[in-house]
Amino acid sequence: xxxxxxxxxxxxxxxxxxxxxxxxxxxxxxxxxxxxxxxxxxxxxxxxxxxxxxxxxxxxxxxxxxxxxxxxxxxxxxxxxxxxxxxxxxxxxxxxxxxxxxxxxxxxxxxxxxxxxxxxxxxxxxxxxxxxxxxxxxxxxxxxxxxxxxxxxxxxxxxxxxxxxxxxxxxxxxxxxxxxxxxxxxxxxxxxxxxxxxxxxxxxxxxxxxxxxxxxxxxxxxxxxxxxxxxxxxxxxxxxxxxxxxxxxxxxxxxx
Numbered sequence: 001x002x003x004x005x006x007x008x009x010x011x012x013x014x015x016x017x018x019x020x021x022x023x024x025x026x027x028x029x030x031x032x033x034x035x036x037x038x039x040x041x042x043x044x045x046x047x048x049x050x051x052x053x054x055x056x057x058x059x060x061x062x063x064x065x066x067x068x069x070x071x072x073x074x075x076x077x078x079x080x081x082x083x084x085x086x087x088x089x090x091x092x093x094x095x096x097x098x099x100x101x102x103x104x105x106x107x108x109x110x111x112x113x114x115x116x117x118x119x120x121x122x123x124x125x126x127x128x129x130x131x132x133x134x135x136x137x138x139x140x141x142x143x144x145x146x147x148x149x150x151x152x153x154x155x156x157x158x159x160x161x162x163x164x165x166x167x168x169x170x171x172x173x174x175x176x177x178x179x180x181x182x183x184x185x186x187x188x189x190x191x192x193x194x195x196x197x198x199x200x201x202x203x204x205x206x207x208x209x210x211x212x213x214x215x216x217x218x219x220x221x222x223x224x225x226x227x228x229x230x231x232x233x234x235x236x237x238x239x240x241x242x243x244x245x246x247x248x249x250x251x252x253x254x255x256x
Contacts, residue, residue: 018084020179020211021046021069026078028064028234038064039075040234046213048179051206053214053222055239056231062215063184065231069213070182071099083179104173104181108188110165112157118144119153122172143171147201163194170201174210181205183214187221199224 021044028039038061046052056062067073068080071087080087083102087095112121122140144153147167157165166186173181183202187195199221206212206226216222228239 019045019047019081020050020083021213022079022081023069024079026068026075026080028061028068028073029076038234039068041078042234042236044069044229044236046180046211048211049206049209050227051202051212051214051225052227052229053216053225054229054231054236055216055219055222057217060231061234062231064234066182066184066213066215069180070103070105071095101176102179104176104178106166106170106173106181106183106186108185110157110162110169110189112165112168114157117154117156118149118160118168118171121157121168122175125172125175139175140171143175144168146174147171161194162190163197166190166194166198167201170198170205174205178210180211180213183212185216185218186214187216187218195221 023042023044026039026042026044027037030036030038042065044052044065054062054065064073068075069082071082075088078088082098085098087098090098113124116124119137119140122143123136126136126139141150141153144150147170149164149167149171152160152164152168157168160168166189170186181202186202187198190198202212202214203224212225214221214225222228226240230237230239
């Protein structure tokens with residue numbers, strides 16, 4: 001895959017304590033008469049392996065924040081660094097490359113193609129990202145195994161339960177091994193048993209070093225995270241603080 005300025009800059013980042021996400025004074029305003037202030041000077045830091053939940057009602061700014069962090073929208077003011085890269089001034093192609101390489105998305109709706117198997121749905125993530133065909137099926141099956149669905153790899157979504165379909169969506173999101181997983185109401189279409197199973201899976205991903213940001217209006221879901229924030233009128237309020245970061249162990253070659 002063609003290297004970009006964004007990926008080169010990320011590769012050259014040497015600070016071992018650089019957070020995965022760093023927002024400083026981020027504003028997002030829509031319209032002019034009257035303007036709607038969706039984000040008001042938001043500061044947010046997400047370290048590697050953090051699971052941060054953001055709780056808030058509709059219209060509080062949660063989805064706007066998710067879109068900004070997911071590089072689907074641009075802030076009007078403020079600074080955003082992703083994996084040490086200042087993305088604020090990147091062009092659209094560079095932002096798309098960063099998004100494809102470093103961010104996975106899980107939504108309330110599964111967005112699976114009904115006429116494609118679970119494996120083929122996961123493979124589509126690499127197809128749309130323009131990654132090489134070689135090994136695509138094997139990587140998709142590895143991702144399905146990681147979410148506990150090896151035995152359903154060749155099933156169509158119509159033959160899967162709601163919880164299994166959401167696990168396919170998670171496999172699709174993590175097949176490219178992103179550093180950040182953004183989840184928007186991931187349990188919204190699941191029953192209580194499937195929700196609990198999915199949250200256990202997210203905890204496993206966080207434990208393996210993946211950074212999670214979960215947007216929800218469900219307090220029981222939000223409380224599964226290590227840190228809970230509440231969004232009120234475009235402002236973030238801490239409910240529980242960020243967990244202490246473990247020490248970084250550096251090997252002889254200078255890598256953690």
